[in-house]
Amino acid sequence: MRSIALDVHRDFCEIAIKEAGEVRSAGRIKTNREQLELFAHSLGADDRVALEATGPAAAIARILEPHVARVVVANTRRVRAIAEAKVKTDRVDAQTLCELLDAGFLPATWSPDEQTRALRGLLGRRERLVRSRTRAKNAVHAALGRELKGRPPMSDLFGSQGRAWLGQFGLPGHERRIVESCLREIDFLSQEIAALESELARLALDSAAIKRLMTVPGVSLVSAATFVAVVADIRRFPSPKKLVGYVGLDPKVRQSGEQAARHGRISKQGSAPARHMLCEAAWIAVRTPGPLRAFYERLRARRGAQIALVATGRKLCVLFWHLLTREEDYAFGRPSLSRHKLRRLELKAGDPPRRGQRSGSAASKREQRHERELSEQVEQAYRRLVADWEQKPRKSGAGATPGRASSSHLTGQAARQGKAPDPAL
Numbered sequence: 001m002r003s004i005a006l007d008v009h010r011d012f013c014e015i016a017i018k019e020a021g022e023v024r025s026a027g028r029i030k031t032n033r034e035q036l037e038l039f040a041h042s043l044g045a046d047d048r049v050a051l052e053a054t055g056p057a058a059a060i061a062r063i064l065e066p067h068v069a070r071v072v073v074a075n076t077r078r079v080r081a082i083a084e085a086k087v088k089t090d091r092v093d094a095q096t097l098c099e100l101l102d103a104g105f106l107p108a109t110w111s112p113d114e115q116t117r118a119l120r121g122l123l124g125r126r127e128r129l130v131r132s133r134t135r136a137k138n139a140v141h142a143a144l145g146r147e148l149k150g151r152p153p154m155s156d157l158f159g160s161q162g163r164a165w166l167g168q169f170g171l172p173g174h175e176r177r178i179v180e181s182c183l184r185e186i187d188f189l190s191q192e193i194a195a196l197e198s199e200l201a202r203l204a205l206d207s208a209a210i211k212r213l214m215t216v217p218g219v220s221l222v223s224a225a226t227f228v229a230v231v232a233d234i235r236r237f238p239s240p241k242k243l244v245g246y247v248g249l250d251p252k253v254r255q256s257g258e259q260a261a262r263h264g265r266i267s268k269q270g271s272a273p274a275r276h277m278l279c280e281a282a283w284i285a286v287r288t289p290g291p292l293r294a295f296y297e298r299l300r301a302r303r304g305a306q307i308a309l310v311a312t313g314r315k316l317c318v319l320f321w322h323l324l325t326r327e328e329d330y331a332f333g334r335p336s337l338s339r340h341k342l343r344r345l346e347l348k349a350g351d352p353p354r355r356g357q358r359s360g361s362a363a364s365k366r367e368q369r370h371e372r373e374l375s376e377q378v379e380q381a382y383r384r385l386v387a388d389w390e391q392k393p394r395k396s397g398a399g400a401t402p403g404r405a406s407s408s409h410l411t412g413q414a415a416r417q418g419k420a421p422d423p424a425l
Contacts, residue, residue, distance in 0.1 A: 001069070002044065005098035006051040007090045008060065013051075015039075016094035018102045020130050023095050029346065040067040050101040052076050061111065074100075075107045112232050119203060119229040123222070126196045133189040136182045140166075143175050143182075158186055200225055201348035209234075212323055214341050215333040216316070218285030218292075221345060223277045227320060230274040240321040247274045249314040266310065278313035286312060289375035290332050291382040298386060317320060332378050334371040 007014040008031065015026040028034045038348050039064055044048070049064050050072040061071045069199065074097065100106040112120070133261065145153075149169060154161050163183070171179065204210040204221055213224035230247065237243040244250050248270035255261035268275070286296040292312060300308035323330060329338075 001046045001048065002045055003102035004043070004049045004068075005101055006049065006060070007097065008051050008054050008057060009090070010056075014090040015337050016091070016093045016098040018098045023098055025095065025123075031056060038194045038272060039163045040064050043067050045069060048072065048101060050074055050097050050106055052079065052097070056116070059109065066269045070103060072106055073111060075109045080108065083221065096157075110232075110236065115203070116229060116232045117409055119200075119225060122196055122203075123229055125191060125224055126200070129189050129193050129196070133186055133193070136185045136189070140179055140182045140186075143178050145169070147171060156285045160182070161303065195286070197221070198348050198350065201345045202350075204345055205349055208327075209324055211246055211345075212327070212329055214224070214282050215329040215338045216281075216285065216292065216319065216323075217288040217330075217334060217337060218281045218283075219316075220281075220341070223350075226273055226277040230271045231320075231324075232293040234321065234324040237321065240318040243321045244314055244317050246270050247278070247317060248272075249275060249317060251308070275313070278316050279309055282309055282312035282316055285316065288370060289379050291379060292316070294382045294386070296380045298383075332375065334368075334375065336367055336371060339407070 003018040004026075007016075011031055012028045013031055013036075014028055015029065017024055017026045022220045029039050043064070045068065047068045048070045049068050051060060052074050053076050057073050061073055064072050077099070097106070102331070140157070144150075148167070152162060152165060154165065156162055157166070166179065166183075200221060206226060207225075209228050210221070213219050231237070231243065234243075237246065241250070241294060245267070248268045249266050252264040252267050253261050254264065266275075281290070282296070286309070287293070292315065292373045295315060296308050296312045299311050303311075304400060321328075322328075343425045
């Protein structure tokens with residue numbers, strides 16, 4: 001059995017092979033399908049191959065996997081022997097990667113399936129287009145600010161009323177051309193975003209996980225699709241704590257010796273789009289009656305709005321884990337809202353409108369009012385549950401939780417002991 005490593009570049013791959021306890025350089029091959037397939041046929045069925053997680057790594061791994069025992073795509077952030085090496089060349093990097101693979105110390109990344117890769121690609125492209133559209137909108141606002149036009153009287157400056165309001169001003173020639181150019185760019189980007197969302201809607205209709213997450217109030221198509229694209233197979237995470245750490249919403253912990261552990265800000269080690277999506281969904285969810293709003297308001301009173309919002313995003317992450325693991329819809333959801341979301345998915349996917357027919361997503365005012373009353377009752381029940389839990393007497397003495405002495409009624413050095421007591425003789 002040989003250990004083989006590839007240092008991948010755009011034009012070539014540097015190869016290192018470890019066999020019989022010795023590492024040697026095997027030269028270079030071009031990074032194209034013909035050369036890689038020829039190289040794959042030269043490998044043995046019991047060989048192991050390693051390469052870093054770069055742009056073409058997934059395509060190279062798919063070519064090599066049928067011909068070898070295992071292909072390891074290494075996590076570049078955790079391969080410190082390569083990133084912090086004093087002597088760093090392509091040949092040395094390949095040999096170091098080969099040594100780590102042979103020793104079993106190479107941290108591997110998880111490879112998603114084809115559907116997850118497609119979902120990630122579409123969402124990444126949509127995110128870049130949305131950022132470009134936002135920059136174009138900001139340029140229009142900046143042009144109005146330079147001419148002292150003030151705040152527009154409508155909420156959407158780029159709708160029909162907003163554009164009519166823009167046409168009333170006699171802007172200077174260069175400013176008018178800037179605004180017209182930005183408006184054309186916004187229209188083009190909006191069409192591209194709508195086309196991508198249509199493709200996302202078609203993928204979502206075939207995904208039970210996305211439709212299940214959309215039963216939570218505040219979770220839209222993009223929010224649910226982003227979470228599913230980042231997490232993919234929920235069975236990879238044996239507990240919600242593992243999932244929270246994967247997306248970077250777990251707090252940093254500092255502990256040394258006999259001192260108590262100190263918790264700081266969130267680690268932010270996972271996917272930034274997933275954290276952003278969870279916080280955006282939490283911002284909408286806390287405006288809707290339910291347990292999530294009660295949780296947010298209770299924490300906001302003690303820690304402030306920003307910390308409470310991030311904590312609600314973490315609560316949503318844990319909730320998503322339970323929904324996907326148990327394969328259940330949200331128990332406190334609103335059926336009429338879920339039907340409306342599903343119908344919007346169908347329309348985005350290209351389903352023709354049902355003119356003259358009563359849509360299955362339509363809900364009467366009475367049904368909406370009844371669902372809101374139920375949500376408010378659930379919220380009040382959650383508040384009472386938390387109030388009863390906080391009124392319970394805390395344990396004291398030998399049964400108390402370690403590190404929680406400061407939560408008792410005692411104060412001073414006895415309650416906040418800074419060091420461990422002297423050992424008994």
